[in-house]
Every structure is written in structure tokens, then in C-alpha cells.
Amino acid sequence: MAIKGVAEGKYNLREYLAFIGASLLEDKKSVFVGTGLPIIASMLAQRTHAPNLLIIFEAGGMGPRLPELPVSVGESRTFYKAIAASSMHDVMSLSQAGYVDYGFLGAAQMDMFGNINTTVIGPHDSPKVRLPGSGGANDVASFSQRLITIIAEQSPRTFVSQVDFVSTPGYLDGPGSRERAGLARGSGPYRVVTQLGIYGFDEKTKRLKLISLHPGVSLDEIKKNCRFEVMTTQEAGISPEPTDNDLKILREEIDPAGIVLGK
Amino acid sequence: MEVLSEGMGELIGWHDPDDAREWVQKNKSRELKDKTMSAKEAVDRFVRDGDYIAGGGFGHVRVAMAIIYEIIRQRKRNLIMAGKTAVHDLELLVCSECVNKVEIAYAFGYELRGLAAGSRRMVESGRCKVVAETSNGGYQWRLLAAMMGLPFIPSRNLLGTDTFKYSSCKAVKDPFSGKPINLIPAAYPDVAFIHVHRCDIYGNAQIDGAEVEDVELSRCARRLIITTEEIVDDEYIRREPWRTKIPFFVVDAVVEVPYGSHPCQMPGRYYFDEEHIAEWFRLSKSDEGVNEYLEKYVFGVSSFEECLELCGGIKKLNYLKKREFLREPMIAPWRERNSKK
Numbered sequence: 127m128a129i130k131g132v133a134e135g136k137y138n139l140r141e142y143l144a145f146i147g148a149s150l151l152e153d154k155k156s157v158f159v160g161t162g163l164p165i166i167a168s169m170l171a172q173r174t175h176a177p178n179l180l181i182i183f184e185a186g187g188m189g190p191r192l193p194e195l196p197v198s199v200g201e202s203r204t205f206y207k208a209i210a211a212s213s214m215h216d217v218m219s220l221s222q223a224g225y226v227d228y229g230f231l232g233a234a235q236m237d238m239f240g241n242i243n244t245t246v247i248g249p250h251d252s253p254k255v256r257l258p259g260s261g262g263a264n265d266v267a268s269f270s271q272r273l274i275t276i277i278a279e280q281s282p283r284t285f286v287s288q289v290d291f292v293s294t295p296g297y298l299d300g301p302g303s304r305e306r307a308g309l310a311r312g313s314g315p316y317r318v319v320t321q322l323g324i325y326g327f328d329e330k331t332k333r334l335k336l337i338s339l340h341p342g343v344s345l346d347e348i349k350k351n352c353r354f355e356v357m358t359t360q361e362a363g364i365s366p367e368p369t370d371n372d373l374k375i376l377r378e379e380i381d382p383a384g385i386v387l388g389k
Numbered sequence: 390m391e392v393l394s395e396g397m398g399e400l401i402g403w404h405d406p407d408d409a410r411e412w413v414q415k416n417k418s419r420e421l422k423d424k425t426m427s428a429k430e431a432v433d434r435f436v437r438d439g440d441y442i443a444g445g446g447f448g449h450v451r452v453a454m455a456i457i458y459e460i461i462r463q464r465k466r467n468l469i470m471a472g473k474t475a476v477h478d479l480e481l482l483v484c485s486e487c488v489n490k491v492e493i494a495y496a497f498g499y500e501l502r503g504l505a506a507g508s509r510r511m512v513e514s515g516r517c518k519v520v521a522e523t524s525n526g527g528y529q530w531r532l533l534a535a536m537m538g539l540p541f542i543p544s545r546n547l548l549g550t551d552t553f554k555y556s557s558c559k560a561v562k563d564p565f566s567g568k569p570i571n572l573i574p575a576a577y578p579d580v581a582f583i584h585v586h587r588c589d590i591y592g593n594a595q596i597d598g599a600e601v602e603d604v605e606l607s608r609c610a611r612r613l614i615i616t617t618e619e620i621v622d623d624e625y626i627r628r629e630p631w632r633t634k635i636p637f638f639v640v641d642a643v644v645e646v647p648y649g650s651h652p653c654q655m656p657g658r659y660y661f662d663e664e665h666i667a668e669w670f671r672l673s674k675s676d677e678g679v680n681e682y683l684e685k686y687v688f689g690v691s692s693f694e695e696c697l698e699l700c701g702g703i704k705k706l707n708y709l710k711k712r713e714f715l716r717e718p719m720i721a722p723w724r725e726r727n728s729k730k
Contacts, residue, residue, distance in 0.1 A: 161500045184525055185447050185474070186599030193715055197501045200447030200474060202598055202656035202713065213600040215533055218526040222545055241550075245522065250555060256512045256519070258504070259472070260552045261495035265526030268546040292551040293522075307549030308560065308569030383719040385501065 130342030221269035229270030240296025240315035272316035280320035398521025445583030448476030507673035535609030581610030592640025598656035
């Protein structure tokens with residue numbers, strides 16, 4: 127059922143998601159990060175294969191050497207040994223102007239075009255569950271060239287045909303709809319990471335498409351935990367596994383208190 | 390310009406730019422005068438029932454807590470609050486029933502710590518209304534437009550989403566590129582409160598670390614209350630004028646409140662008081678708990694210092710300083726709450 131390494135007790139699911147997130151980031155590129163796992167993944171990337179990853183925070187922190195996991199994307203850790211601590215206007219403007227290669231978000235609910243809901247479950251004006259709203263996510267997804275999203279719990283409730291509320295744009299209604307709405311040309315969702323696999327988006331249909339299964343996960347599980355038909359191909363591979371060094375960095379340097387990565 | 394689509398959110402705090410200028414001309418003085426006063430006096434003079442209010446900093450970073458407690462203590466009502474990167478600030482003001490309308494970019498959450506119990510209960514039970522949605526960038530640019538004295542600012546976010554549909558923005562055809570572009574309306578809060586590292590008696594203020602959106606907020610708010618860790622001599626400000634983030638002539642009140650962001654963080658000074666935030670997490674699960682908290686820390690004390698004493702006094706504050714400088718390890722006493730997942 128579960129990821130092999132998790133079942134064997136080598137690492138837990140959150141550690142694995144953080145590792146996969148890190149593996150998607152490249153050195154000498156910029157990443158605009160949201161709270162939680164995206165920060166942890168970026169910190170791991172910076173401490174392994176991407177030492178010159180330019181991490182950007184919405185409140186103004188740019189290029190920090192993060193000493194420990196920040197509690198807030200606006201707190202002082204986000205500009206610890208940074209190249210700048212400026213303002214939201216500065217960061218959002220630079221992003222809108224094209225300086226952000228990767229946006230990196232966590233989310234709870236997504237549809238087949240990668241649209242994200244973080245606003246409400248149920249009707250907007252009499253919500254069953256009220257969530258925090260877009261926050262900076264709409265901006266990150268509108269402005270960054272490639273968006274990576276982690277959905278920690280893929281299930282029929284979270285991978286849905288239509289989200290209750292499009293807080294943050296994916297490919298909206300499909301091919302060409304971002305550009306028709308006025309969003310930046312060529313921008314959009316790039317990867318989605320869940321507890322089951324890594325997804326990309328089909329060039330032609332802009333629909334979620336499986337890239338790799340996490341080790342030990344079956345195609346059947348992917349299909350069962352999804353309300354729409356997820357595109358799969360013969361060449362879907364197996365996701366990589368963390369090294370002992372990756373796990374050591376996650377456990378000892380980034381989140382020693384186990385706040386996010388703990389059981 | 391051709392309007393392509395319009396958000397149906399309530400347009401909060403917008404004014405015709407000529408009316409906004411006229412208000413400034415009539416009500417804001419360029420006189421260099423001593424504006425120091427108590428939090429009590431500042432709230433009494435500048436916060437009226439029904440006002441549209443906004444807090445500086447980042448929701449739980451660099452927050453003017455003394456003003457928030459004073460608004461609660463003076464039982465201000467029917468306030469509309471800017472949910473711009475809102476965390477502990479909005480949470481307390483909604484739970485204390487001072488604020489009953491909010492425009493949301495981010496609220497009802499504590500970032501890494503999880504969702505907020507109190508303000509979500511107020512919204513889900515209909516006691517607080519969400520009248521418009523936007524994004525953090527979207528809210529920040531509402532303030533930028535107002536600071537610039539413009540009716541709106543064009544942007545390329547929000548487009549195509551339900552966040553736009555519930556916002557007060559309009560999408561138009563850009564006369565230059567011919568593409569759709571979003572117009573974000575200006576927002577002029579009736580009163581804003583910003584906590585800073587240091588400022589002189591006139592209101593010239595310095596902020597260490599990220600400004601977030603306080604340069605914009607300070608200039609667009611009609612009334613501005615500054616709380617400061619310390620008051621410094623005017624000569625100190627004039628020695629390095631490039632460090633002035635807020636000039637005196639937009640400031641209406643200066644309140645000296647050492648540790649004035651507690652239990653929130655003050656960058657370069659002290660870290661979050663996670664134990665206190667955990668206590669709020671525990672108590673905010675019920676209306677009774679909220680009342681217990683407010684009785685203990687807001688109504689039951691006569692000053693901010695007394696509140697700090699209740700939270701552990703000098704010993705706690707020294708610990709929070711060490712924690713800020715990474716000389717104490719991370720703790721997460723609120724974590725039990727989320728660990729069941």
C-alpha cells in the first residue's frame with residue numbers, strides 16, 4: 127500500500143515528500159516558496175544539489191541561508207544571511223516581471239487542470255469549512271514560470287473533477303485558458319507531488335499526467351485516489367529515493383524538533 | 390477601456406482620488422510636533438466604531454499588539470479589517486467581536502502551526518462576514534494604488550479565478566497590449582497601526598528587516614498609529630535619513646511599547662512566544678475559552694507591561710531574545726493539536 131521505504135520504516139511520508147520536492151529544484155534558479163513542506167524541500171535542495179538556489183519569500187526575504195525551519199514566510203529566518211530583505215511590492219513585482227523560475231506551494235484540493243482551492247469547502251457565503259484563502263498562492267501561481275505543488279494526501283476528496291473554489295490558477299479550463307484570461311504566456315503548473323506519485327501536465331490537453339510512481343505504489347492506487355481520469359503512459363517511471371545524507375539533513379539540520387517532519 | 394469582467398466582492402475603503410487628496414489637505418498636518426501618547430489615548434482618538442482598519446507587519450510578525458488589546462478593551466464594534474497576511478492580529482479582533490467584516494487575502498490560519506480555531510468558528514457560525522477575497526499581492530497593490538493617489542493599479546494576478554470573482558477588481562482590455570489585464574482598486578484604511586523598531590517623537594520611523602507592505606500602508610491609511618520598541622532622538626533619525634521607512638507627516642500617534650509585538654515576533658529583537666500562542670490555541674477552541682483568555686490578558690490587566698509579566702516577565706523575554714538569535718532550540722508546544730493527522 128504505502129511507499130516501500132515508509133513501510134520499511136526507513137523514513138516517513140513527509141520526509142519523502144520533502145525529498146521529492148527538493149529533487150525537482152535546480153541549482154542557479156529562483157524559487158518562490160510557501161509555508162511548510164515547500165520551504166523544507168528548498169532548504170534540502172540548497173544543502174545538497176542546489177547550493178545556489180535563490181529562495182524568495184513573499185514578505186521580502188531574498189536569497190537567505192535558512193538556519194532552521196521558519197514558522198512564518200514573513201519572519202526573520204526568511205532573511206537570515208540573505209542578499210536582501212525588502213518588501214512584498216518588490217518581490218511581487220520582480221515575480222510579475224519574470225524573475226521567478228519556480229513557484230512552490232502546498233495545497234489540499236486540486237482538479238485535473240491543476241487549479242487549487244485553499245478558500246472554502248461548501249458555498250462561499252455560508253461555508254462548511256473556511257480555509258485561509260489565497261494568501262500569496264494566487265500570486266505565486268500567476269507569476270512564476272513553473273509551479274510545483276505538494277498535495278500530501280491524494281484521495282477522492284482532494285483530487286476532484288472540480289474544486290469548490292478556484293483560489294489559485296492552474297490551467298483553468300484547459301489549453302490556452304491562462305493566456306485568454308490574461309495570465310503570463312507560457313507560465314503554469316509544472317509538477318504535482320502526492321503521497322503516491324509525481325505528476326506533470328500533458329502538453330496538448332494541459333491535464334494532469336503521471337510521470338512516476340513512488341516505489342511500492344501501484345497504478346491502481348493512483349486511479350482509486352482520484353475523481354477524474356488521470357493520464358498515464360507506458361513510460362511512467364519510479365520516483366527516486368532519498369540517501370541517508372538527505373534524511374540526516376532533514377532530521378538534524380532542517381526540522382530537528384519534528385514540527386513538520388515528525389510523526 | 391472595455392470592462393471584460395467584474396468581481397462581486399464589496400469594494401471596501403475606496404475613495405475617489407480627488408476626495409482622498411482633499412481629505413489629506415484638510416486633515417493631515419505637516420507640522421513637526423510631538424505625537425507621543427498612550428495606547429489608550431491613541432485608540433480613543435483615532436479608532437471609531439465601523440472603521441476600516443489594517444495592521445502592519447505580517448500577521449504574527451512585527452504586530453502592534455498594544456493597539457489590538459486596547460481596541461478590544463475599549464470594545465470598539467463593527468470594524469472592517471483588512472485580512473492582509475493576517476494571523477494573530479485578525480484572530481484576536483474577530484474573536485473579541487470588535488471586527489465583524491473582513492476582506493481576505495490570508496486569514497484564519499497560523500501558517501506552519503495550522504488553522505486558527507477561533508476566527509474560523511466566528512465565520513462558520515455567521516458572526517463574522519467575509520465580504521471580499523483577494524491575494525496577498527492583490528491586497529498589497531490595493532495599498533500601493535492608494536499610496537500613489539491613484540484609483541487603481543493594473544496587475545496580472547487573480548485573473549481567471551474565483552478569487553477574482555469574489556474580489557472588488559475589474560478585468561479590462563489593456564489599450565496597449567490588447568490583452569486582458571486586472572485592475573486592483575485603491576484601499577484607504579480609516580486607521581492603521583504599525584509596530585516599528587524605533588522612531589522619534591514626531592513619527593519618523595525605522596524598520597529593521599523586511600518592510601512587508603508597511604511603506605505602502607503607512608502612506609495610504611488616513612490615520613496612522615505607530616507603536617515603537619523605543620523612542621529615539623530626532624538627531625538619530627537625521628544621521629541616517631535613508632533608513633526612514635515612514636516619515637512623520639503621515640503619522641498621527643506615537644506610542645512607546647517595548648516588546649510591543651509580543652507574543653508575535655520582532656525581527657532582530659525577540660522570537661514568537663510559542664508557549665503563549667499554544668495557550669491561545671487551547672483556549673480559542675471555545676467561546677468560553679476565548680472569554681477566559683481575554684479576561685486574563687486583556688480586560689484583567691491595566692497595562693501592556695502587566696500583560697508581559699503574566700506571560701513570564703523578564704525571564705521569558707530574555708529567553709525569546711536568545712531564541713531569536715538561534716541560541717535556544719525550536720519548540721512547538723501547539724503541535725499536539727495537529728499531530729493526530
